[in-house]
Amino acid sequence: MLWVKAFHIIFVASWFAGLFYLPRIFVNLAMVAPGSVAERDRLLLMARKLLRFTTLLAVPALALGLWLWLGYGIGRGPASQGNGWMHAKLAVVLLVIGYHHACAGLLRKLADGSCRKSHVWFRWFNEAPVLLLLAAVILVVVKPF
Numbered sequence: 498m499l500w501v502k503a504f505h506i507i508f509v510a511s512w513f514a515g516l517f518y519l520p521r522i523f524v525n526l527a528m529v530a531p532g533s534v535a536e537r538d539r540l541l542l543m544a545r546k547l548l549r550f551t552t553l554l555a556v557p558a559l560a561l562g563l564w565l566w567l568g569y570g571i572g573r574g575p576a577s578q579g580n581g582w583m584h585a586k587l588a589v590v591l592l593v594i595g596y597h598h599a600c601a602g603l604l605r606k607l608a609d610g611s612c613r614k615s616h617v618w619f620r621w622f623n624e625a626p627v628l629l630l631l632a633a634v635i636l637v638v639v640k641p642f
Contacts, residue, residue, distance in 0.1 A: 498569050500506050501561055508558035515543060515551025516593070518598050519544060520623035527605050527616035544604050562590070581642040589633045596625055 520545045527539045561625075565571045572583025605623075607611035635641070 498565070501569070504563060505558060508554055508561060508630050509633075511550060512554040512558045512597075513626055515547055515554060516597060516600070516626040517623070519551065520605075520619055520626075521636035522547065522562075523600075523603060523607060523619040523621065524616045527612075527614060527619050541604075541608055544607070548601060548604055551597070552601075555594075559590075559594075571573055579640070579642075582636045582640040586633055586636040587640075589629055589636065593626070593629050596629065 512630045522540055526537065526540045526544070529540065542549050566583070568571065574588070603612060603614070
């Protein structure tokens with residue numbers, strides 16, 4: 498079980514690294530001057546590759562998490578038995594998946610030129626995975642309920 502936990506943590510950390518950096522590329526894309534085609538194309542290529550790689554990291558992170566939860570029974574049982582933290586963590590995981598999906602949608606809009614969000618909006622959007630990771634770690638380590 499410790500090997501599964503270790504690899505789960507490694508893949509989650511790697512997945513989040515991608516989710517931290519991808520919106521930073523979006524900030525730069527939102528700031529590209531009109532007519533800077535080469536810069537825009539380079540940033541779009543970087544974003545596409547990072548999204549693909551981040552998605553590949555998410556799959557084993559989620560699979561190993563499911564293995565820990567269903568295979569080893571970590572956090573299973575009713576919330577009344579002190580497993581409420583797992584219910585909350587699963588909600589956080591769903592939010593992270595939603596954020597990942599939102600990044601993919603924003604990249605499509607940035608690529609086709611239909612995204613009208615400002616670099617300031619993307620700077621705020623970039624803070625969400627930090628808060629989600631903070632919540633997940635506190636729930637797993639502290640198990641507040």
